[in-house]
Amino acid sequence: MKSLFQDLTSLLVQNNIRPSYQRIKILEYLHGHHIHPTADDIFNALISEIPTLSKSTVYNTLDLFISNNLARLLSIEDTEARYDIVMNNHGHFKCVSCGEIFNFDIDIENTVIKELDGFSIKDKNVYFKGICAKCLQANTHE
Amino acid sequence: MKSLFQDLTSLLVQNNIRPSYQRIKILEYLHGHHIHPTADDIFNALISEIPTLSKSTVYNTLDLFISNNLARLLSIEDTEARYDIVMNNHGHFKCVSCGEIFNFDIDIENTVIKELDGFSIKDKNVYFKGICAKCLQANTHE
DNA sequence: TAGTAAATTTATAATAAGTACAATGTTATT
DNA sequence: AATAACATTGTACTTATTATAAATTTACTA
Ligand SMILES: [Mn+2]
Ligand SMILES: [Mn+2]
Ligand SMILES: [Zn+2]
Ligand SMILES: [Zn+2]
DSSP states (O other): OOOHHHHHHHHHHHHTTTOOHHHHHHHHHHHHOOOOOHHHHHHHHHHTTTEEEOOOHHHHHHHHHHHHHEEEEEEEESOOOOOEOOOOOEEEEEETTOOOOOEEEETTOOOGGGGTTTTEEEEEEEEEEEEEEHHHHHHHHH | OOOOOHHHHHHHHHOOOOOHHHHHHHHHOOOOOOSSOBBHHHHHTTTTTTTOOOHHHHHHHHHHHHTTTTSSSEEEEEEEEEEEEEOOEEEEETTTTTTOEEEEOOTTOOOOGGGTTTTOOOOOOOEEEEOHHHHHHHHTTT
């Protein structure tokens, strides 16, 4: 019986990425926290367990994961980069009140855009913004 | 017969925005250049005509336009904010080779997302990335 | 297994977009 | 004309990300 640590190690090796401790821990964090964290979130979550961890390593590792299609970058705001390990296509809703980013299903993969005929599409993102149900309710109780 | 300058002045007045020279010129630029410019693009385009122009004014004015729904912010990259005066819903494709941002029609307005039931959606963005037809052809000639 | 090369991590400095703020200039109101 | 409100400007500041080089770890080889 394999541990998660071992599974993630295999995943890295399969992608020709050396399974360093830092890389496995960052990957493990992304797998365990589908909250679309920032690089800073990841750094702060791991710094107690890896006291020597550098933010450069977090950025380098995330770039590495992205270029190997193990993670994707969300640019829902131009002020902060967020990362998502869930690679199947889905949309994102950011609540401007609480900041949480929600996932939702949307079929954009099979939509044909005739204006983009002859274009090579590598990445499709659907970003919504607004106020989530929880925050809407909280406001009515004011 | 009204001039464009007069039309844009009226548009600002209708939105309770004082039609200062700077504001009209920035609005005029956005109307004349549907290239999804950065704040810096706008500043550089206008600085010769308005030598005293400040980047603060460009940022302030763009924020003002956005909060009055006269323009929208595109966060297709987390590294640069881009602005669009075309307010009807449409998608954006960014060519990672030449950097151009193309518009395309997509009907996202009437799509019901059941996971977002009870959410207040204020803004919908569809961002694609890839390589445009022109750049693809240029590459084959290498 | 010692030595060397390659890869990775780390710390620090540099970059640059955007924001905050106070001073200056302009417009409207009395 | 005096005053208040509004808008613009320049400067300083913040902060996420990138660049760079040194230090560390790992892989490879004699
Ligand atoms: Mn997601
Ligand atoms: Mn557009
Ligand atoms: Zn919320
Ligand atoms: Zn192109």
